[in-house]
Amino acid sequence: MNYLDLYLQRNNLKRYDVYKKTGISQQLLSNHTNKKIEKYSNKVIMALAEILEKTPGTVLDELLDLERENPAFEAYNPTELLTALEYKYDRIIIKGAYCKEVYKLMKSQLSETESMGFELGSAGAATVLAYAINAARDLFSNSDKVTKDIERKIISYKLEDASEEKVIIRLKQLDY
Known part of the structure; x- marks a missing residue:
């Protein structure tokens, strides 16, 4: 999980902000996005402490607490x-005005049971056909690149909970 970006998000910052205020390279920050907290370099911890005006020990403690918490993005x-x-991310919470669009997108997907029945009934040919249809749809779609990428990647998630204020999606592979 990407604890660095999550920690920055909770402190209303982005990696670019850390780079601009401390001079630490964006490449170094990027290298830490998928590391365990115990593998973070002193340079990164010091930069975070400097920008947040906290001690390095406090930053490290907060990062370790975040890792134990295993929060949703x-x-x-x-x-x-x-x-x-x-x-x-294991769980993603979509809030604000954008949550209605995500809810519509999630509701348009086939359930796992429906997908499996369709694939078994077609002896696997449906998977190839669905891929071809999706590729053609992407080719002629007026959607921007971000929307296309979201539509392609969100298939790996299932709708866990939805309300008018938020939509929670969960990675399907966690159920196996």
């Missing part, structure tokens, strides 16, 4: 949702 717009989908 919160997305408020398509770009944040795409980031969460790319890093395959």
